[in-house]
Amino acid sequence: MNLFNTQLIEYLEQNACDITEKWLQTRAPIGKSVYAVKDDKIDALLREQNRFTIKTIISSLCDDQTAYKENSEEWAKTVAKSRAESETPIYEVLDVVSKFxxxxxxxxxxxxxxxxxxxxxxxxxxxxxxxxxxxDLYVKFTEHYYHYTTAKLEAQQELIRELSAPIIPITDSIGVLPLVGDIDTKRAKTIVEVIPVQCMQQKITHLSIDLSGVPVVDTMVANQLFQLIQTLQLLGVTSMISGINPAFAISSVQLGIDFENVETHATLKKALEKMGLNTNI
Structure with a gap:
């Protein structure tokens, strides 16, 4: 490394604290992002991360780029995760880094x-x-920020899908699976994967799959229902379908869907009565 660069690095390192404080003064108390909140813990976090930013940029001036490559990757992961967890918009992050x-x-x-x-x-x-x-930091940050936010969104969507197919226990061994709304491929897959597990966890031995709230049935939905019923049967769970309305029945016939080997009932009440429950109480 030449003498000029060595002196430049020393100068930047000596003024690192001043650089950080000057950067912190550019924050605008607008919105609810991590940059707008006035809090001692957040201030300490931002100072620590900014000092790491300075360290990373300074390391790019060294002849040996090993430290810079390691620092830049670690910086991108750390800051991206922090901003994603605080739900700070990416445009605010890039604006703040630009000011820095x-x-x-x-x-x-x-x-x-x-x-x-x-x-x-x-x-x-x-x-x-x-x-x-x-x-380089811009690119690496946006890449990691995308991965973190995408993973978070997928986890939330998975939770929503699981909650969209809850088993309601009626007794210690009898449950109802009320399906409401359209069933797309992802939701159908979730139902087939989640319901058997819920039955085992709740010790359900008899399950009524109620379709009163499903407006349309197609071949995919029917196939997934058959798959679910077969899986439950292997686990010792007796299942039946209730809530088949005229539109559902007509669609099934037109599509050539055969419910002959599946016990069906027009209403949930009749299904529960078949399971031995007194619904007149």
Whole structure:
């Protein structure tokens, strides 16, 4: 590493605290993102992360790029996870990092001003390197932020799908699965995977699958229902279908769906009565 870069790095390291404080002053108390909240713990977190940002950018100026590669990857993972968990919009993060970049560049320019003997040939490579480092951080951050937010969204959607197919216990061994609304491929797959597990957990031996709230049946839905019933049968759970309305029945006939080997009832009440429950109480 040449003497000029060594002195630049030392200067930036010596002024790291000042750079961080100047950056923190750019925060606007607008909205509910992590940057707008005034809290000692959050302030401490932002200071720590910003110091790591400075360390990462400075390491890009070293001849050996090993430290920079490690730092940039760790920075992107850490900050992306933190911002995703705090639900800070990505555009706010990029705006804040952009402001920090301007401050960092200002300190570099200040160093150059104090070294009038330095030539453009010495200064330009450093400026270019730092510019590329920031661009690299943008890309790595957005990539990790996308992965974290996508994983979080998928987990939420999975929870919603599970909640969309709950077994309601009627007695210690009898349960009802009320299905409501359209059943798409993902929801049908969730039902087939989740319901047998719920039956085992709740020790359900008799289950009525109520379709009163399902407006349309197609071949996919019917096949998934058959698969569910067969799976439950293997687990020792007796199941039947209730709530088959005229539109459902007509659609089934038109599609050639055969419910001959499946016990069906027009209403949930009749299904429960078949299970031995007195519904007149």
């Amino acid at each position: 970049k301007q401050i960092f560049i200002q300190y570099m320019e200040s160093f150059f001003d104090n070294h009038t003997d330095a030539s453009q040939k010495q200064m330009m490579p450093s400026m270019v390197t730092v510019g590329k480092a920031f661009d």
